[in-house]
Amino acid sequence: MPASNHGGSTLPEMRDAFGKTLVELGRDHLNMIVLDADLHTSSKAGMFKKAYPDRFIQVGIAEQNLFGIAAGLALTGFIPFPSTFAVFATRRALDQIAISIAYPRLNVKIPGSYVGIPTSRAGASHNCIEDLAVMRVLPNMYVADAGDNNDLAAIMRAAVEHEGPVYFRITRYTLPEIFPANHQFKWGKGERLRTGSDVTLFGTGMMTAQCLEAADLLQADNISAEVVHLASIKPIDRQLIVESVMHTGCAVTAENASINGGFGAAVAEVLGEEYPAPLRRIGVRDRWVDSGGINDLLTEHGMQPSDIALAAKAVLQRREQRVIR
Amino acid sequence: MPASNHGGSTLPEMRDAFGKTLVELGRDHLNMIVLDADLHTSSKAGMFKKAYPDRFIQVGIAEQNLFGIAAGLALTGFIPFPSTFAVFATRRALDQIAISIAYPRLNVKIPGSYVGIPTSRAGASHNCIEDLAVMRVLPNMYVADAGDNNDLAAIMRAAVEHEGPVYFRITRYTLPEIFPANHQFKWGKGERLRTGSDVTLFGTGMMTAQCLEAADLLQADNISAEVVHLASIKPIDRQLIVESVMHTGCAVTAENASINGGFGAAVAEVLGEEYPAPLRRIGVRDRWVDSGGINDLLTEHGMQPSDIALAAKAVLQRREQRVIR
Amino acid sequence: MRLSPDKFNELELRAYQIRRLSVEMIAFGMWGHIGGSLSMAELLAVLYFHQLHIDPQNPQWAERDRLVLSKAHGSPALYAALALRGYFPIDDLYTYCDLHGLEGHTDMTKTVGLETSGGPLGMGLSVAVGMALGLRRHEHAATRVYCILGDGETNEGNVWEAAMAAAHYHLDNLIAIVDYNKVMAKGFTWDLMSIEPFVEKWRAFGWDVVEVDGHDLEAINHALHQARWVLPRGKPLVLIAHTVKGMGIHEAEFNYKWHTHAPDAKTADRFLRELARRYGKPEEGFSRMQASIEKESFYAGE
Amino acid sequence: MRLSPDKFNELELRAYQIRRLSVEMIAFGMWGHIGGSLSMAELLAVLYFHQLHIDPQNPQWAERDRLVLSKAHGSPALYAALALRGYFPIDDLYTYCDLHGLEGHTDMTKTVGLETSGGPLGMGLSVAVGMALGLRRHEHAATRVYCILGDGETNEGNVWEAAMAAAHYHLDNLIAIVDYNKVMAKGFTWDLMSIEPFVEKWRAFGWDVVEVDGHDLEAINHALHQARWVLPRGKPLVLIAHTVKGMGIHEAEFNYKWHTHAPDAKTADRFLRELARRYGKPEEGFSRMQASIEKESFYAGE
Ligand SMILES: Cc1ncc(C[n+]2csc(CCOP(=O)(O)OP(=O)(O)O)c2C)c(N)n1
Ligand SMILES: Cc1ncc(C[n+]2csc(CCOP(=O)(O)OP(=O)(O)O)c2C)c(N)n1
């Protein structure tokens, strides 16, 4: 398995963890079928093909058909994983996902590969920043973004256990390990990774690791940041969000996606309705994400730990200055 | 022009106002072209066809192609209005809208017909609740939802004046008149329709009229509601939102769409970042909207003026009880 | 295999009933697509009352044939066929398009007998391809998947993605049926988007093609019989059924204005009487005339 | 119309340069699609250096021909052609895939000479149809719209929607070119999704079809000349160019593993030397060897 040296570690890339978990799940779930639209060696869905060649279906470059066929397979008792890049699921096949799959609540698990910024260098058309907003708006759809490889494996197990449509993201990047190998994921449940009293950093997907780094930076400035990982974006852990912000009084969200309508919006919705508090959202600020090196892009889009730390200081200041009516 | 008797009035349906305005704009803008995907007598884009038969292009039932062709026309100097039902623009052709149109910022004006609940009785697959979240997440895209026919005409004029992609909604319903015939619409500007001191009701599209009715109901209970109409959903009038809520201290949003990621989310995002305050969102609560009579559906989904009034009372109560850290 | 005289009479009656009930539901539901419901009455009659291997008592029977109505706006005719076949009471048809009633387009979670949910055109054939692949995996060799498409619907690229894949996968357990009624929502196919040469398109996409008069019960039955038992040889098959949009009501025939338009109670009454005359049945008007008038006035202006 | 010997030599050189620069950009940019860039080098050479009516000094000239690269991952070859034709400096090619540099796929707002933006396959032909309709409205009768598609790309239904419309609208100012290199991202077309009989598909969708050896400059030129001046008669035309994916580098030929994979600096050097030998040019290695190695180590692990 190719390894990368992010943060000095030599962990497998998340897409390798995806392929490996597919194979593991396929062992227990004989009715699992993986479908591909001409991208399986990139997405690593190909690892499943290798392990179970007759439970792999290639549909060519035709994403609408990919999801339609998945619906048909679900209707005949299979658990299909129609796999493609997140942009093509989200944008090319949205009608099929919405009406052939989500509307009848079919048991289809949709992996969205190559999300957000770390998408090799393919550029704006391939850097999926829309999927969180788009998938979140579909009734019946569950949505998750894993914080590390163990989280991803747990999400995939939970996806198979949940009867209904699921969309989950796979980052094309090596993330530092946050969770233990036997990590459990529960739909609608977040995790407090670090307690703190001054500000809550809500992360999802790869941005949780950035939040943890930001918390270290803040610590150095004597700011105590709580870090909450919300892999389950829909349903979202309303209770934990409120509980944490009741305690800290302000929050920053961080997502590897557009801040319009996605994860930050989901948290803003909850806070507005349950516990209004100063908030800032870190993520792609309504721009296309062009080609570039990953770190160059994270810097360009203000998504580095230092950006999160700055945002935390800003909300903290607003919390202090808060004019009360 | 067929008329309906909503609220005792005999105003034209909004889709007739759409057709009429298309014809008016077509008079001044000789490079305007209307495209249709086999729905022009429903959407009323057909009025343009009748007035300018050679500036009308029929593409059949092929929405992906509809938006691709529109891009090509924009690239050769035309102002295309590719017209179809909102669901098909939003879901079937999202990739084409995103990459062929929004990404290169082409001058295409996208009317989304049959939005939200009042969609004749076609049901869940046709009642577009996703478009606000989906269109809002596309960089470069402007998004608007008109409060009445005069607002729609103003939005359409502003759409043509703005160089770039625009998505605007057309409600299949007769709305009461709110604005004068010479009404002006500005991108990123809202309108305070009624001043009040206890709570702000932010409406967009047809829900602004419901907010005005709710304000009357609240008045009867001695609650002073301010009503702000935000037809321009993207860009949104951050300043007016904050200004109003600084004054009232709490807010309700109302949209004819899913409350996930759409208009309510946009307001929640602004408030969280600028002026945290108790909020409730009225709209479709993450459910499919089945067939049914319009009023039956508005009641079923909690989108009647009385529901808005109830939500207003709830946020007001939360404002009063607010525990301050 | 010719139909027995009894069977022929039964199917003729079923087609007639499907037409009548479609008009009744659309009028009473105040919404719906008459033209495309009437054009496929004979197709549904032959399918649901002779060809499909189904069991209304056991709608989830694993080896049943599947029918995917890709042109899901033809739901009135399908609901009528299902009710007549015993999946649910005829009375339920009169909840069409009411809140908590039968959904305007198809919703498989709401209505027993439906195999899919739909509304947007162009998606059904892909789902049928998935079912055909799935059933082949289960080794349900005798089971067939049928998919009914509109002619205008074949403008959608998704249809051709599915067609290409069906041929690639040699799905000879898949039978597509195109209700080739020459009219789409707003006019004739040749005016709005020409699909000819249609047979050549399917052939070039790797399908066997059979053309048939879509109102000739005997011909339909023969073709479907052939499709099931004789022709399958490693290829999917499409039945191009030449039909008349709005068949049975003169004013609606080949008339796009009756593609989607609910007749008011009086018009429905007139249509139903015409249908009776056309099909040589005792004249009978709209069964819910009065209730329909009341409903219309209750919802007026919506 | 045969090419003059000088023109022939020039086009041959251009094709060679397009190949070289594609490899250099992809290696230095550390990302990109070699196979599909190399397979269309001759096509782009003939288009940009002989057939297209364009003016790099006046890139917005209203009556210029348009070229839409629907298979936008072939951007390296297109960027190379544009730079060689004088739209921007050759040096700019070495910003490929860097932040603020040339975009991985095509971005018309960033790079002069590009007529569209792209990335997702299957969308370009629709845009070309829109352009052809628009140009006809302007009565730019001499202007042509060219659209280059991948063979695998024709799996996308959107392509067939556009094809149907182009025929419906008799767009004889539209010329599609399929880079039929037999390989898509992960294997041969016949393994992943068979598109044959391909000629019949286009014919059945109403197009004139011309097949050509896509590496034979003379044949390509003849076909494009015919397409422009002789054949147009109320129909769009597709040139099916039979090509070799990865043409010019043995290891990459018909090899899906080199569909999308950036060679490291040393491999690039080897590839470039091979290209020189294959095309009978003086052996020359990777011009940015050292800088490339440094860049690779700077971005290692990303
Ligand atoms: C994707 C999509 N676009 C548009 C529509 C709206 N629509 C409903 S029926 C129809 C016409 C269908 O014509 P055809 O396929 O010929 O069906 P028929 O009623 O004639 O059988 C249209 C355009 C739709 N349901 N789905
Ligand atoms: C809609 C869409 N799906 C998938 C991809 C990913 N992708 C990029 S290139 C490619 C293979 C293209 O094959 P082909 O069209 O034959 O092009 P060529 O051989 O010329 O490279 C794929 C699947 C994409 N860019 N767009």
Ligand SMILES: [Mg+2]
């Ligand atoms: Mg038809």
Ligand SMILES: [Mg+2]
């Ligand atoms: Mg190829």
